[in-house]
Amino acid sequence: MYLKRFIELLVVYSFSFSLAIILTGIKTSLLRLFIGILIGYLVLVIPLTFLTIKKMKKRNAVSGSNLKNKNRFQTVLDALPAFLYLATQDGNKVISN
Template sequence: MYLKRFVELFIVYLISFVVGSFVYGIAFVTTNGLLILAGGLIGYCVLVIPLTIMTIRKMTKRATASGEHQPAQSRFNQVLAALPSYFYLATSDQTDQVSNSIVTFAQSEHHENVFYVATDPRTKRVQNILVHEQVAIASLADSELGLRFSSNHARARVIKGKPAITKLLKTNPTLTGLSANLSNQAILEITLTSVLIESFRDAPEIVQLQQQKTSN
């Protein structure tokens, strides 16, 4: 509450208090003037203090919801925010033949180093991951600064079947945006242990990624 609101509230309260006092008569007000003044101040404090506490709590909740009190983004998440949500995914088959394709991804709601890709279960990338879990990824470069990230330290697993996908969606409901029919598709869960961040301006930077504990 601003000072102006306190003053306005006090004026309204004072008017109502004076009117109420005069109901008892002029003689009562004259005789008990100091008592009335003391009672008015006490009543005002009793009224304002709870309102002030509730206002502060409301403002704190609003600031938290808007992210004002959230910890600063990690370096990797800052880079992710500046780039589109797709990257090149490289997989290999039994003969070490590499297949490369561009895919749309969604980041885990609980771990900054875990990403999900929805795909047809018959694709080459799915068949390759079932054989070789090690994969590599590379983002597209920002046109202005050439900002990009890549990683050869990545492993993937295939999540298939309605029960498994339903269980995953319970902890990551935003993944429904990957596809309109996830239950009939395969979801690739890609976990990174480190990434290389590069740009035209800055020296290459290797960022180690740690899987954070989730509250779920």
């Protein structure tokens, strides 16, 4: 996740947490409100970060874009040109492309 996403999550989470405090009418100090926002944000973001990293690793492994673990078949495909020719041979051993 990018820093921009963390900041967006913090702003949205802070707004929703503050709105919930105001709507429920709980009387609290600003320090408690700030600590509540911070703890809630960490509880929300840490699991999301680990799940995102896990998903990206799985996606890279499945798609074959992980350059460190190239198998022999992928190495051969990378060395070949990006086009193929279809060649046929008739009864007189004449090859046609």
